[in-house]
Amino acid sequence: MQFFAEFLDGPSLTYDFKWLRVVPNGAFTGAHYDIVYMGRGTTNVFTLWTPLGDLPYEMGPLAILAGSHRFDRIRETYGEMDVDRDKVTGWFSNDPVELVDTYGGQWRSAEFEMGDALIFGMYTMHGSLSNTTGRFRISCDTRYQRADEPVDERWIGENPIAHYAWMKGETVPMEEARERWGV
Numbered sequence: 808m809q810f811f812a813e814f815l816d817g818p819s820l821t822y823d824f825k826w827l828r829v830v831p832n833g834a835f836t837g838a839h840y841d842i843v844y845m846g847r848g849t850t851n852v853f854t855l856w857t858p859l860g861d862l863p864y865e866m867g868p869l870a871i872l873a874g875s876h877r878f879d880r881i882r883e884t885y886g887e888m889d890v891d892r893d894k895v896t897g898w899f900s901n902d903p904v905e906l907v908d909t910y911g912g913q914w915r916s917a918e919f920e921m922g923d924a925l926i927f928g929m930y931t932m933h934g935s936l937s938n939t940t941g942r943f944r945i946s947c948d949t950r951y952q953r954a955d956e957p958v959d960e961r962w963i964g965e966n967p968i969a970h971y972a973w974m975k976g977e978t979v980p981m982e983e984a985r986e987r988w989g990v
């Protein structure tokens with residue numbers, strides 16, 4: 808918390824909801840902006856991604872698309888989504904190469920060691936490599952923002968309501984939404 812108070816230049820808070828992930832063989836996370844999942848308060852929210860243990864590439868660490876915060880057309884369309892309100896699927900793409908070919912940027916990752924952490928903002932496109940091992944990849948994502956800015960109500964309190972409508976009932980596939988936006 809002290810780190811974020813200094814980083815954000817003021818008292819900070821962390822969402823009460825914590826995302827603990829256990830990722831099995833063959834699984835990965837598709838490319839997305841976090842804003843579509845937590846954009847109801849300030850957009851100045853930061854994700855702290857923490858591997859619980861050492862993570863070689865084969866276990867599927869996180870990767871970020873450097874430069875993706877400047878993809879203006881994607882920010883104006885996909886970046887305005889709220890998955891509970893707009894009932895879209897969430898991931899922008901499952902194809903990391905397609906993104907670079909069309910929009911530029913450079914995917915970056917690392918082999919993480921215990922104690923490492925990665926911090927990024929709501930408009931950094933990110934996803935993960937695939938876990939190709941027989942071991943679970945265990946990691947946690949937590950969120951931080953200044954305490955004096957509005958907070959997305961889904962993620963705070965003793966029992967955060969979390970996603971209440973996303974992927975329930977009729978849902979717009981991202982491919983369809985992208986076609987509509989022309990991105």
Ligand SMILES: O=C(O)CCC(=O)C(=O)O
Nearest residue numbers: 828836841854856935948
């Ligand atoms: O750990 C993952 O695979 C996804 C994490 C993520 O998308 C995030 O921290 O925002």
